[in-house]
Amino acid sequence: MKAVVYERTGPPDVLQVREVEMPSPKKGEVIVKVAFSGVNPTDWKLRSGLTALGPLQFPQVVPNQDGSGTITAVGEGVDPNRVGQRVWIWEAAHQRPSGTAQEFTALPSDHAQELPDGVSFEVGASVGVPALTAHRCLTLAENGPRILDKGALEGFTVLVHGGAGAVGHAAIQLAHWAGARVITTVSSPEKAALATAAGADHIVNYKTQDVTNEISAIAKNGVDIVLEVAPIKNLELDRVILRPNGTIAIYANDGDQLTIPIRASMAPNLNYRFIMLYTIPTEAKQHAITGVNKALRDDVLKVGEENGLPLHFFTLDQTREAHIAVEKGITGKVLIKVNDN
Numbered sequence: 001m002k003a004v005v006y007e008r009t010g011p012p013d014v015l016q017v018r019e020v021e022m023p024s025p026k027k028g029e030v031i032v033k034v035a036f037s038g039v040n041p042t043d044w045k046l047r048s049g050l051t052a053l054g055p056l057q058f059p060q061v062v063p064n065q066d067g068s069g070t071i072t073a074v075g076e077g078v079d080p081n082r083v084g085q086r087v088w089i090w091e092a093a094h095q096r097p098s099g100t101a102q103e104f105t106a107l108p109s110d111h112a113q114e115l116p117d118g119v120s121f122e123v124g125a126s127v128g129v130p131a132l133t134a135h136r137c138l139t140l141a142e143n144g145p146r147i148l149d150k151g152a153l154e155g156f157t158v159l160v161h162g163g164a165g166a167v168g169h170a171a172i173q174l175a176h177w178a179g180a181r182v183i184t185t186v187s188s189p190e191k192a193a194l195a196t197a198a199g200a201d202h203i204v205n206y207k208t209q210d211v212t213n214e215i216s217a218i219a220k221n222g223v224d225i226v227l228e229v230a231p232i233k234n235l236e237l238d239r240v241i242l243r244p245n246g247t248i249a250i251y252a253n254d255g256d257q258l259t260i261p262i263r264a265s266m267a268p269n270l271n272y273r274f275i276m277l278y279t280i281p282t283e284a285k286q287h288a289i290t291g292v293n294k295a296l297r298d299d300v301l302k303v304g305e306e307n308g309l310p311l312h313f314f315t316l317d318q319t320r321e322a323h324i325a326v327e328k329g330i331t332g333k334v335l336i337k338v339n340d341n
């Protein structure tokens, strides 16, 4: 079968298309015939060596954590009825060499979650990193839910920075479904339209508007949770618009060092939370998977169509180009079409 592999970290051309052996399932594993491999910033960062802690952990790595497809075989201990099930894939290549940029991939059974009837493979390949991260951020409020569901965030006001980003967009969809009032920041009218379609109640253009004043006027009692993609740039405004005991969920970095004013954060008991999806507690990961599955069943996580992020399709042979598109910050979801399932 065909697989994309890399044997050293580096620029996109370390990615090579190879003929490799078909995987067979070990105990507790499933084999998935991949329909789409979803690309996220983490995939090019891992490939480039930007986030690797040293040399590659394995002699050869197939990139990309997210994906979707159909289970074709199961290993010992896995319900044989899973064969034929349509699934979405999370963390295929975390501490494992075998991501989704290949025709078939072997995974621990729980990394392949059932995709509800009617939910497309395109959606399935878009939820792993973005929606699980958004779920974690949205469930960090002290007095808030740990698992999202319809209505679970009623009465909460959420600020999602970068509402047309993959994580931001998923966060708006989840928060809106959960009943929160959603404010988002964007940098253009086109991104404002995408955020509105996802369910944002208030849009602030951070390039042309005074974000602090706008949000203070919208959320007179303050914001409960901020989802932060650019903490160095936004921390001061976040601090001002948060209500006492409010939470800033920081899931990305826009530099190395963050300066936090101590007394001004202490007085209102602000919560600064940092998120790295790979290493959140196991229970929180399970909660996120449960919440995302509920949202999928309620058909709230959209991509493409008129209310989802635009889709950009590549072939397995174009995996380098797919990584480059994500690295350049393309608006929308980058999907590699692997098989016609």
Ligand SMILES: NC(=O)c1ccc[n+]([C@@H]2O[C@H](COP(=O)([O-])OP(=O)(O)OC[C@H]3O[C@@H](n4cnc5c(N)ncnc54)[C@H](OP(=O)(O)O)[C@@H]3O)[C@@H](O)[C@H]2O)c1
Residues within 6 Å of the ligand: 040, 041, 042, 129, 130, 133, 161, 162, 163, 164, 165, 166, 167, 168, 185, 186, 187, 188, 191, 206, 229, 230, 233, 234, 250, 251, 252, 253, 275, 276, 277, 278, 329, 330, 332
């Ligand atoms: N810690 C984790 O576990 C975790 C999980 C997922 C993602 N991440 C990281 O989170 C980042 C975003 O991931 P993604 O997949 O959502 O990427 P993406 O689709 O490229 O979205 C990033 C968004 O952030 C917006 N943005 C940039 N600067 C901003 C600012 N100052 N204020 C408001 N919005 C701003 C961008 O739009 P404009 O530039 O037009 O504003 C863009 O829409 C990446 O660095 C990724 O590696 C981390």
